[in-house]
Amino acid sequence: MDHSAHTSVLPMAFSAVLVAAVVPGAVHLLRRSPLWERFSVPAPVALPLLVLVHAGAVLGADAGLRAPGGALAEEPALLAAAVLFWIPVLARTRHRLDDPGRCLYLFLATPLLDLPAVGVVATGRSAEGLTMIVGMLPIGIAAAALTWSWVNREEREAQTLGTPTPEPGTTTR
Secondary structure, eight states, X not given: OOHHHHHHHHHHHHHHHIIIIIHXXXXXXTXXXXXXXXXXXXXXXXXXXXXXXXXXXXXXXXXXXXXXXXXXXXXXXXXXXXXXXXXXXXXXXXXXXXXXXXXXXXXXXXXXXXXXXXXXXXXXXHHHHHHHHHHTHHHHHHXXXXXXXXXXHHHHHHHHTTXXXXXXXXXXX
């Protein structure tokens, strides 16, 4: 890898880790803060906002649509959009999604957020695009973990209520 490829991979890695790991970690740690209620937006607003801001940050330079101020303007916008994105999943607000909603939201977000990286790969910048895709993997991992947690919680609740759990391979009438 030459030096120019190395220097362009670092911003991609930074952006991906910020969106997929740092922001959700911070929101999770502060999930009971009343601050989130002030900034919370519904999930149908937060997801497209992050997808658009992320696509603009990733593809904007290639398309000649760089924001005034470049990365100094893009990274704070990406940070803000990421916070708004994670609030319905992690924070205790009026816009918090239920378990099925959180799973669907994250599973839907994963490929949508990878599309700009696929575009970067298609332009011949494989290292940068793959860095972004790998850096965003924590979103898919969070979706799988939430799904697993939800399924196990449902199972425990069914057993607590005395609902018999069918044996694998049997049918119920």
